[in-house]
Amino acid sequence: MKTVAYGHLRTAAIAAFLLAASQAGAAPLTDADRTEILAGVQAREAPLADAAMKIWGFAELGYLETKSSALLQSQLKAAGFKMEAGVAGMPTAFVASFRNGDGPVVAILAEFDALPGLAQAATPIRSPIPGQDAGHGCGHNLFGAASVNAAIALKAWMQAHKIAGELRVYGAPAEEGGSAKAYMVRDGLFKDVDIAIHWHPGNENSAAQNPSRANLSGKFRFHGVSSHAAGAPDQGRSALDGVEVMDVAANFLREHIPDGTRIHYVVTSGGKAPNVVPDFAEVYYYVRHLDPRIVQSVWGRVEDAAKGAALATGTKVDWEITGGVYGLLPNNTLGHVMDENLRRVGGPTWTAEETAFATTLAKALPNGGGDLASASRVQPYDAPDDSTGSTDVADVSWVVPTVGLSTATFVPGSPGHSWQNAAAAGSTIGVKGAVVAAKTLALTGAEVFTRPDLIASAKAELARSQGPNFRYKAMVGDRKPPLDYRKPAGAAE
Numbered sequence: 001m002k003t004v005a006y007g008h009l010r011t012a013a014i015a016a017f018l019l020a021a022s023q024a025g026a027a028p029l030t031d032a033d034r035t036e037i038l039a040g041v042q043a044r045e046a047p048l049a050d051a052a053m054k055i056w057g058f059a060e061l062g063y064l065e066t067k068s069s070a071l072l073q074s075q076l077k078a079a080g081f082k083m084e085a086g087v088a089g090m091p092t093a094f095v096a097s098f099r100n101g102d103g104p105v106v107a108i109l110a111e112f113d114a115l116p117g118l119a120q121a122a123t124p125i126r127s128p129i130p131g132q133d134a135g136h137g138c139g140h141n142l143f144g145a146a147s148v149n150a151a152i153a154l155k156a157w158m159q160a161h162k163i164a165g166e167l168r169v170y171g172a173p174a175e176e177g178g179s180a181k182a183y184m185v186r187d188g189l190f191k192d193v194d195i196a197i198h199w200h201p202g203n204e205n206s207a208a209q210n211p212s213r214a215n216l217s218g219k220f221r222f223h224g225v226s227s228h229a230a231g232a233p234d235q236g237r238s239a240l241d242g243v244e245v246m247d248v249a250a251n252f253l254r255e256h257i258p259d260g261t262r263i264h265y266v267v268t269s270g271g272k273a274p275n276v277v278p279d280f281a282e283v284y285y286y287v288r289h290l291d292p293r294i295v296q297s298v299w300g301r302v303e304d305a306a307k308g309a310a311l312a313t314g315t316k317v318d319w320e321i322t323g324g325v326y327g328l329l330p331n332n333t334l335g336h337v338m339d340e341n342l343r344r345v346g347g348p349t350w351t352a353e354e355t356a357f358a359t360t361l362a363k364a365l366p367n368g369g370g371d372l373a374s375a376s377r378v379q380p381y382d383a384p385d386d387s388t389g390s391t392d393v394a395d396v397s398w399v400v401p402t403v404g405l406s407t408a409t410f411v412p413g414s415p416g417h418s419w420q421n422a423a424a425a426g427s428t429i430g431v432k433g434a435v436v437a438a439k440t441l442a443l444t445g446a447e448v449f450t451r452p453d454l455i456a457s458a459k460a461e462l463a464r465s466q467g468p469n470f471r472y473k474a475m476v477g478d479r480k481p482p483l484d485y486r487k488p489a490g491a492a493e
Contacts, residue, residue, distance in 0.1 A: 029443075029450045033157070034344065037446055040153035041439045048438060049431045051075060052145035056122075056426045059114040059134040061486040062174030065092045068112040068141075069171055072148045076169060079152040088187040090180055090481050094171035095189060098155045103165030104455055106448050107190065107400070108151045108441060109198035109393060111175045112144035116486065120419040122426035124361035128419075135422035138176065139201025139409050142425055142434040146199065150438035154445045165449045168193070172392070174485070177217055177286075179323040181392035183481045185399055186474040193400045194455050195334065195448045198393050199437040201425065202406030203370065203414060205347040206379040207339035207440075209330035209403065213262065214292035215390035216299045216475060218321040219284050219489070220246065220306045224313070226279040236277030237314040240270045243281040246309035246317075250285070250302055257298050262288040262388070269489035282489040288390055290327050292475060322482040324475025328394040329465050333458040334403035334444075339381045341443040342405055347376040348432035357427060358411045361420055369413030375433075376408075389416070399472050401458035405440055409433030 055068045069085075069092040077083055081096035118135030121127040129135070136142075151169045158167065170189070174180045184190065222243055227236030250263060257263075265285045271278030287299045303319065310317040350358065355372065362369030396402050409430040414420040424430050448454060 027450060029447050033161070033446060034443060037153060037157050037442050038345070038439050040156055041150060041435070041442050044149045044153055044438075045431075045435055047075060048145050048149040048434060051148065052141050052431055052434060053426065055112055055141035055144060056136050059119065059132060059136060060112075061116060061134050062113040062176055062178040063090065063092060063481065063483045064486060065112050065173050068092075068144065069094060069173065072110060072112065072144050072171055075148055075152065079155060081155070081169065088180075088183045088189060088481065090173055090183065090483070092171070092173040093180060093184065096151075096169040096171070097166060098158070099166040100158050100162070101164040103163070104194040104449055104452075105166045105168065105192055106445050107168045107170055107193045107196040108147050108445065109170050109172055109181070109196060109396070110144040110147035111140040111172055113140055113174050113176055113178070115176055115417055118417065118419060118422045120422035122423055124357050124423060126364065126419055135419070136425045137417045137419065137422045139421060139425040139430060140175065142201050142409050142430050143199065144171070146434040146438040147441060150441040150445070153438070154442045157446060158449065163449050167445065174481075175392055177323045178482060178485055179325050179392045179476055180481065182325055182395040182474050182476050185395045185472065186476070190396055190400050195458060196396050196400045196402040197441055197444055197448075198402065198404040199441060200404065200406050201409035201421075201430065201433060203408060203410050203412045204374055204379050205342060205377065205405075205407050205436065206383060207335055207342045207405040208379065208381055208383050209332055209335035210328070211290060211330060212328035212394055213288040213290055213388060213390045214295045214327040214394070214475070215286060215288045215323065215325050216295050216321060217284070217286045217323040218319050219268070219282055220317060220319040222281045222310065222315045222317050224277065224279045224315040227277045229275045229277050233277065238277050239281035239315055240278045241313040242309045242315040242317060243267055243270065243283045245312050246283065246306045249305035249308060253298070253301055253305065257301070258289065258294050260289055261294060261298055262286070263298070263302070292326055320482070321476065321479070322485040324477070325390055325392045326394040326398050326475065328391060329397040329402070329462070331397070331401045331403055331458055331461055333454065333461045334401055336381065337447055337454060338403050338405055338440060338444045341447070342440045343378050344443065345436055345439045347378055347408055348429075348436050349376055350429065350432070354427070354429050358429065361411045361423060362413060365411070365413045365420065367413070369411060371412055374408075374412050395472075395474070398466065401462045403444065405437065407433040407437045407440075
């Protein structure tokens, strides 16, 4: 496997970095700078909304986001960014860069993949889109559009004030299970980045830095023997039986694994007709926990369940790990700065029409949803978080000081990966939350460029959090990116 050294500043090196950077004479960010940056982002609300709504309509699955990626690249190229497309073996991944002399390298992350099974019109009642399967139930149409347009506004301010440094936008596909950023990290695309900044659509406005769960995911494929289910059942060996026995075994594991572990699965192929013993079946598994070592241990037991199921049913099984990510490593040095900037921006304000949309949508939520007024507020920095999800941003956070926020792009109380989220992400509610995110990203990026002490402190915190002798090793191992992981099960059979 190609190894990349991610060397980080330790005690003596950090002191030297801080001294050199201070001598460079970076001017601190002023209120006039902040006003100018915010105005620059606000001026780009129309192109942000245009990109977000077009990507919402494209609703492209992981590694298949050809139109979405091209659209964001076109906005960046038009703004003068240098483009490198198809990075790390992923056709829809890109790195856009603007360099203005020697200085810090700041990365803004952008995502744009949709989820299967969540096609939904931008209406507050359940309205599947005929002929469409995928939808933006996690709001990545907003994510990519806001990140790109924040970067374009930040670049304009850097040019106007001769701010030294390099600004990059990392177009990262397939966050939903494809682990694209892990491949980017593994291939060294972040090795010279000083700070990484990201955001995510959400139910509330918060810059709290919380961990996420490490995750391994993969597909188990059982192979049996076809036969007539009534006329010659003794001659068949059901691949579906293999899947079902494996699922039973995996479910019995739940009593005997560490607290906080999540195991979930979906049968992606189980045969075509009841009277035909299926010779192929597939089940798609996720294992999560805050500790990646526990994830790997439990995953090994799931593999054992698959082997036992194959033995019990007279079938054969193989499997492919399609994704793997670390748990997010919070950086509170950067988090407090982002929190201050989010509070400067404030939460979105809804119109009467948007409030009516949210009120109607909330009727379909458990207990009538959450407090709609909370969408305009910024949550306390130390608000608790249950950290049940996973993200490939986590891999970036282990090699570069990384900071993120969420903004209210959904109706409070909406569950993640839902039709309710897809509806809001395609509405002005989603766009308003994305504008809040873009403003906060741009302000935080500007602060990083003008505060060498902040970079040094964030790197020192990362070094402490990594612990001594840390060396990044991708959970995805040596494999190439799974560009076909959204392909229908059995399509290659």
